[in-house]
Amino acid sequence: xxxxxxxxxxxxxxxxxxxxxxxxxxxxxxxxxxxxxxxxxxxxxxxxxxxxxxxxxxxxxxxxxxxxxxxxxxxxxxxxxxxxxxxxxxxxxxxxxxxxxxxxxxxxxxxxxxxxxxxxxxxxxxxxxxxxxxxxxxxxxxxxxxxxxxxxxxxxxxxxxxxxxxxxxxxxxxxxxxxxxxxxxxxxxxxxxxxxxxxxxxxxxxxxxxxxxxxxxxxxxxxxxxxxxxxxxxxxxxxxxxxxxxxxxxxxxxxxxxxxxxxxxxxxxxxxxxxxxxxxxxxxxxxxxxxxxxxxxxxxxxxxxxxxxxxxxxxxxxxxxxxxxxxxxxxxxxxxxxx
Amino acid sequence: xxxxxxxxxxxxxxxxxxxxxxxxxxxxxxxxxxxxxxxxxxxxxxxxxxxxxxxxxxxxxxxxxxxxxxxxxxxxxxxxxxxxxxxxxxxxxxxxxxxxxxxxxxxxxxxxxxxxxxxxxxxxxxxxxxxxxxxxxxxxxxxxxxxxxxxxxxxxxxxxxxxxxxxxxxxxxxxxxxxxxxxxxxxxxxxxxxxxxxxxxxxxxxxxxxxxxxxxxxxxxxxxxxxxxxxxxxxxxxxxxxxxxxxxxxxxxxxxxxxxxxxxxxxxxxxxxxxxxxxxxxxxxxxxxxx
Numbered sequence: 150x151x152x153x154x155x156x157x158x159x160x161x162x163x164x165x166x167x168x169x170x171x172x173x174x175x176x177x178x179x180x181x182x183x184x185x186x187x188x189x190x191x192x193x194x195x196x197x198x199x200x201x202x203x204x205x206x207x208x209x210x211x212x213x214x215x216x217x218x219x220x221x222x223x224x225x226x227x228x229x230x231x232x233x234x235x236x237x238x239x240x241x242x243x244x245x246x247x248x249x250x251x252x253x254x255x256x257x258x259x260x261x262x263x264x265x266x267x268x269x270x271x272x273x274x275x276x277x278x279x280x281x282x283x284x285x286x287x288x289x290x291x292x293x294x295x296x297x298x299x300x301x302x303x304x305x306x307x308x309x310x311x312x313x314x315x316x317x318x319x320x321x322x323x324x325x326x327x328x329x330x331x332x333x334x335x336x337x338x339x340x341x342x343x344x345x346x347x348x349x350x351x352x353x354x355x356x357x358x359x360x361x362x363x364x365x366x367x368x369x370x371x372x373x374x375x376x377x378x379x380x381x382x383x384x385x386x387x388x389x390x391x392x393x394x395x396x397x398x399x400x401x402x403x404x405x406x407x408x409x410x411x412x413x414x415x416x417x418x419x420x421x422x423x424x425x426x427x428x429x430x431x432x433x434x435x436x437x438x439x440x441x442x443x444x445x446x447x448x449x450x451x452x453x454x455x456x457x458x459x460x461x462x463x464x465x466x467x468x469x470x471x472x473x474x475x476x477x478x479x480x481x482x483x484x485x486x487x488x
Numbered sequence: 489x490x491x492x493x494x495x496x497x498x499x500x501x502x503x504x505x506x507x508x509x510x511x512x513x514x515x516x517x518x519x520x521x522x523x524x525x526x527x528x529x530x531x532x533x534x535x536x537x538x539x540x541x542x543x544x545x546x547x548x549x550x551x552x553x554x555x556x557x558x559x560x561x562x563x564x565x566x567x568x569x570x571x572x573x574x575x576x577x578x579x580x581x582x583x584x585x586x587x588x589x590x591x592x593x594x595x596x597x598x599x600x601x602x603x604x605x606x607x608x609x610x611x612x613x614x615x616x617x618x619x620x621x622x623x624x625x626x627x628x629x630x631x632x633x634x635x636x637x638x639x640x641x642x643x644x645x646x647x648x649x650x651x652x653x654x655x656x657x658x659x660x661x662x663x664x665x666x667x668x669x670x671x672x673x674x675x676x677x678x679x680x681x682x683x684x685x686x687x688x689x690x691x692x693x694x695x696x697x698x699x700x701x702x703x704x705x706x707x708x709x710x711x712x713x714x715x716x717x718x719x720x721x722x723x724x725x726x727x728x729x730x731x732x733x734x735x736x737x738x739x740x741x742x743x744x745x746x747x748x749x750x751x752x753x754x755x756x757x758x759x760x761x762x763x764x765x766x767x768x769x770x771x772x773x774x775x776x777x778x779x
Contacts, residue, residue, distance in 0.1 A: 161625075165655060166628070187701065192624075193540075195493075210747055222514065222662075223624075223636075224633065225634070232727075247656065248637050248655045248656055249540050251620045251636065252624060252634070252637070254575055254624075255588070255619075255620070255621035255624035255625045256619075256620075256624045256625070256628045256634065257621075259592060259624070259625035259628035259629060260628055262739065263739055264589065264738070264739030264740035265588070265589075265619075265621060265740070266619075267619040267620065267621060268618065268619075270587055271501055273776070277745070291743070292740075296745070301746070301747060302745070302746045303744070303745050303746075304742070304744040304745075305740050305741070305742055305743065306740070306741055306743045307739045307740055307741070309540050309739065320598060321530070323519040337773070342528075344586045350633055350636065350662050350664060350665055351633050351662060352664070353661070353662050353663040354650070354661045354662065354663055355660065355661040356658065356659070356660050356661075357659050357660075358655075358658035358660045359657055359658050370777075370778060394778050411695065413754065415584035419618065425586055426777055427772070427777050427778060428527065431750045447777075449773075450768075456757075461755065462755075464755050464766060465735070465755060465756065466755060466756050466757075466758065467650070467755045467756070467757045467758070467762065468757075468759070468764070468765070468768075469757065469758070469760075470759055470760030471760065474760045475505065475760045475765060478762060478766075479591050479768075479769055481763060482765065482766050482769040482770075483773075483778070483779070485770055486597045486769070486770070486773060486779075487773065487779040
């Protein structure tokens with residue numbers, strides 16, 4: 150009772166990175182709350198799957214294994230979580246803000262009448278005083294996220310309803326193995342007790358998944374373009390610079406929405422989070438949601454015609470000028486001075 | 489086959505896509521009043537999918553349901569101009585302060601008053617909240633299946649729908665029986681533009697409240713043209729448990745909001761002059777950040 154649960158996604162026998170990142174964060178929150186960390190894995194062909202999550206410090210791993218449970222469909226996964234949460238009464242439940250998490254999270258939270266906060270950029274434990282009601286709440290989960298398309302950060306809480314649910318995007322938290330031989334218990338759930346035939350009315354007829362071709366998350370240098378780049382054509386300059394530096398190319402949401410770059414390259418609260426050793430921001434104004442995706446970069450260069458662009462206050466180097474002038478110079482110098 | 493009864497869930501939202509400098513107040517907060525109010529983009533994609541089913545299957549009706557303040561009637565008119573058959577504005581002070589759960593509860597109770605339906609379509613998420621929660625929560629409360637991230641409806645049959653989903657890393661073809669709720673991505677086709685004939689037909693469509701506030705000139709129309717009535721539903725028209733509405737009915741509460749005031753770092757400032765760029769590149773290469 151009162152433990153912290155993490156729903157773990159599996160694709161092709163591999164537990165998703167976002168789930169491992171949440172287990173790591175869950176472990177540290179559970180330590181603070183002095184409660185247990187429990188993982189839930191729902192799918193098919195899950196032999197030995199617990200070995201992938203145990204090293205991250207899960208005290209208990211609940212596994213439910215049935216051919217009908219993969220690939221993911223809403224009803225059976227929701228049925229398992231709803232019933233399990235009714236039994237186990239967790240205080241907190243976390244899942245990745247992925248197409249699965251965003252489909253499953255609200256379904257479960259609605260059934261349990263619990264609050265859900267999407268796309269959190271930070272999770273903390275703290276107290277809350279409701280002066281009107283004269284109540285004090287201790288050890289609540291602060292669900293922190295930028296809000297409302299502007300420079301606002303909101304702290305959201307669920308004082309009364311349980312579990313307190315939150316979704317977090319991949320890369321926001323860092324994964325870390327704490328002990329390969331962590332003393333975990335495994336609980337195999339019996340399928341028939343959790344799902345029924347009516348849960349399988351929705352059927353997947355075909356699936357075409359592409360392995361990610363672009364690995365921006367792992368790049369040590371990122372050249373990123375914003376709305377200020379101006380066009381898909383102009384983005385070619387950034388690709389050239391990236392090519393020369395051995396970097397990956399990213400984009401702000403504004404640039405993606407305007408069609409200058411593919412959605413897969415979007416960096417920010419609703420895209421990818423990166424922590425490269427160098428982030429070169431080209432024509433990016435730097436709204437809060439973008440900064441949330443790159444502010445932990447070791448070094449940041451901002452190239453912008455606007456000397457007062459918000460991103461400049463994050464940058465180590467601010468170059469005020471036009472990308473079409475500056476980037477070619479960077480490329481030229483680099484080519485001339487390295488092998 | 490018989491026409492489908494389709495409900496489109498839509499929301500009027502401030503246009504947060506391009507929050508320029510004018511929208512930012514001196515203390516760092518957003519000046520909502522300055523942002524234009526629009527039909528949430530992905531809800532327009534949802535409307536288009538509904539209209540395409542109507543094109544294909546005669547007898548299909550498309551009704552827009554929106555929860556919001558009085559001016560949200562604007563998006564119902566917008567939907568009528570594009571081909572919707574009618575609209576309902578769910579509006580009441582009692583809904584103020586609703587989080588996604590309280591919102592989906594109110595919508596669900598309103599839908600129960602609207603009679604039998606076959607399909608509900610909603611945009612995947614609204615550009616102000618960005619949570620993508622209301623669609624699935626409404627489906628759960630109605631006890632019907634949901635399919636999210638839909639980009640196209642491939643086939644409509646008595647036994648159900650076949651749809652294509654666009655996910656982060658690929659596509660799925662999924663089939664499900666009716667009744668069903670779909671949430672629709674921006675990768676779905678753009679909504680058709682306003683139809684001139686429909687614009688002429690519906691330009692005086694109003695809710696009762698709007699008529700009360702408006703000039704007398706067109707009031708005579710409403711008796712002879714019932715299609716100009718945009719139905720308003722308040723708390724009195726839906727069976728709702730009061731403490732599940734509004735702020736009281738919202739499990740999530742905002743504890744605190746912080747205006748992000750950026751602390752300027754000690755940044756090195758350069759211009760596009762050759763010397764500055766060369767020095768920068770030299771520094772980065774020497775410290776092994778690049779090269």
